[in-house]
Amino acid sequence: MPRLLIVEDESALRRALTINLKARSYEVEGVGTGASALRAAAANPPDLVIVDLGLPDLDGADVIAGLRGWSQVPIIVLSARDSQAQKVRALDLGADDYVTKPFGMDELVARVRAALRRADVQDLAVGPLVTTPSFTLDLAAKRAVRNGAEVRLTPTEWHLVEALVRHPGTLVSGAQLLAEVWGPGYEKETNYLRVYFAQLRRKLEDSPGRPRHFITEPGVGYRFEP
């Protein structure tokens, strides 16, 4: 479980980040000032640091320089959109990546994962890779591979796969899948599920007629078997 250190003075945003990353089972420590960030990093070295460039005491760039003095830990910078110069300087000082505010949570998580992967840190948190004997799915990169060849999935197919794969081994009701992929109000359109699961099985299963991974539980819903 990788440790993250978040340096962000705005407490609302810090809280939101902490909660969201903890929900993805990272270990998270949040601080509000540059000085405490350097102290915290020294006391308990994190696997990755997220730094806001606009801090009250030190400049975010000073934090990066301070860390880079002794540590190779990956650093992701949060920056306002209009501070191009600051951003460049942060990268020059040794930041690994940056995210422009405002940003989506999933985007930030994707960068965190990528940075940890580059740094060769074991990222056990909801790995983007889903593997079965028949195929491999990379949910983050939206890539599917079967027998060494890439398989193209349409957006709706991806959405459906994601909704199902998030609960491996357990059963998901048809209504739940419909509501998640097509939105509330589509709970009755079980047709969609039939059509799309047929396509998914044709694209991913070894013998679409006898699916081994996308399994129908008659009268109840569907189940993903890794």
Add this chain to the structure above:
Amino acid sequence: MPRLLIVEDESALRRALTINLKARSYEVEGVGTGASALRAAAANPPDLVIVDLGLPDLDGADVIAGLRGWSQVPIIVLSARDSQAQKVRALDLGADDYVTKPFGMDELVARVRAALRRADVQDLAVGPLVTTPSFTLDLAAKRAVRNGAEVRLTPTEWHLVEALVRHPGTLVSGAQLLAEVWGPGYEKETNYLRVYFAQLRRKLEDSPGRPRHFITEPGVGYRFEP
């Protein structure tokens, strides 16, 4: 790949310099004393030397004099702001350029490049290079080369390339690209992406009709394939 020798007693700064210059694929050797600097330069002549004037054993000026006794290697001096006299003396002794502390990394890199160019050292190591079988991109220097010829990209094209290339192999959503290049509020202007990717492909791809590096994932976003 030019070799740089860094002479700096403050270990945090020495490390920061080393890491940052290595990141630009220079070969870097760092030492902390004037004596070891002269020894290192004699053992393995560098293409450029960066010297801090405030050293514990020898004065930085002595290092310059020691080098100039037998070598024309370019020398860049790091000096505190208030030591004007020291600075002049260093230049008199044969230093080529100086940078006043505190300095930005990009400034130092610029001087390094300039000094190497003046010294006619092949400076191939210009920053983060992105290479594909069809073309080469130098994001730092904003240069694109295809089939040996330089290709001009407009500012927006560079911005878009940068936003995409930062995640090689993985998918970037259209909204994300739009927000990063054109700013928040432009997430719906998918027109821009179509127009600009068409231009990029025409400028960089071998067969723009069948792009191999700037790939569209229909309904989702775009992907850069190195």
Add this chain to the structure above:
DNA sequence: GAGCCCCGTCAAGGACGCGTCAAGGTCGGC
């Protein structure tokens, strides 16, 4: 064993997204 329900399959239509081209419009340099 007949009827019903649920599921899988197939095909056709229409909608949507993408690539392409071309025409204004804006900004900065000469």
Add this chain to the structure above:
DNA sequence: GCCGACCTTGACGCGTCCTTGACGGGGCTC
């Protein structure tokens, strides 16, 4: 003030994807 480079915007054709309907089969109930 003119010219060129660049950005924005609209229109059009094409291909893909989503939706929808019909059909058939298997299992369960009666």
